[in-house]
Amino acid sequence: MIEKETQISVLRKEMGSMRGSQRALTDKYNTLQSSLSRTEVPGSGPGSGSVRSSSSSTAVPVSTAVVEDLVDQIEKLKQQIEEAKMRAKADKVDENVESEAFQPAGNFFNSRGTGDDVPEYLRYDGPLRNWHLSKRECERAVNDVWIAKEEWQGDQEDEESNIHLSDFIYIYCLEK
């Protein structure tokens, strides 16, 4: 019994050392395989000259040169984006400094230009001062415009006397 037990323990030890050498040989084989694929010219054959994903044997093989080319392109794009960002920032700062039309918000109105779609009494290019009219002044202006419109329409004898308020404000301001 003792002899048999001794034989079993010897066999176990041998089996363990054989497993260890198997693992070492597998690792060595993998290392050699990958170094071999790196040194080979791309496109020389199916499977050769390509990098396989270590995690999955079903992954699509990609050429090393293609990967390096892509990495280069990504770096270039990153650089271009950074440059564009810097340029945009610089333009914005310059615009504020150089433009004479830059005014602090609240004290000026940005006019709508002189296009045909803008009512005549609002046509202007450039900033216009904000008078900060009070409610009393606003109501006085409203009443004054209504009275002036009624008077103006009363003075006209033709049919064109029925003028829209938006058009009349221009006439009102001109007459004032």
Add this chain to the structure above:
Amino acid sequence: MSELSDPPLVCYLLLTSNINVFPSPSSYSSFLLLLPLRYESNQALIAEFGYNLIDALERYIADSDCKIFLKILQGELAEEVRDDEITMLVDIPRVMEDEDVSIHSGVSSGLLPIPIYMRRLRRLLTTKPESAFAKLQKALQFEAKKGRNVAYGELFEEDEDGNQGDFCELLRAQHLEEIIAYDKQLVDAIAAAEEREGGKGELHLSALRDVIQSTDADKPRAEINLYLARGCNCTIQEIGEKETNNEPFEVAEFVLRLRDGLLKKSEKVGA
């Protein structure tokens, strides 16, 4: 010197508003002399007045005067809406005075009990919902300062800032809201009818008549004819012919012309 006694409003606003066109003009005449220096053209001054007016109207839109002016200015409402409001503000005190005279043996006292005032108001404004009358009654009780009678003449008077009392402001706000709501209801109903007819952008006169009647069951035929004549840009006499011929009308143009006048629910006949 006559110019000084009647200063142009634009100049007045420049002088009195919180602006620094010039460093404190010592007199009004020096201000007028300096005015052209600031404004290189009439257009600059006109535009500045225009932008300031619109800005102020938008800020004070809660006030009926400002709201109605802005809506008419921007083409959202016809000027007839203001005329209708003025008619209402003239009619109500006149009717109340008649009521006052009738219940006080032919003598005007200037006062009316709140229940009588409200009863007469209900007979006058037949399209107004009961919820609106409830709000008006509260405003009236507030104006009467817990008294039983209301001085109906004073309800429509303005203070020196051009503001009216709560009752009058509420009445005007309700009038405007009702007109805007009916305008939207009618335009939406016309669009829906056009969609039902195949969405070709056209509707027959009879269909337009039905739509107007459906949005306001109390609207008399004569008033519907007026709406149709306005929308079709023809006389009332021509409406009959066009309806007989079953002529189609372009909906977009019809709506545009229709909205160029007052759109309002009709008061109930015999109310």
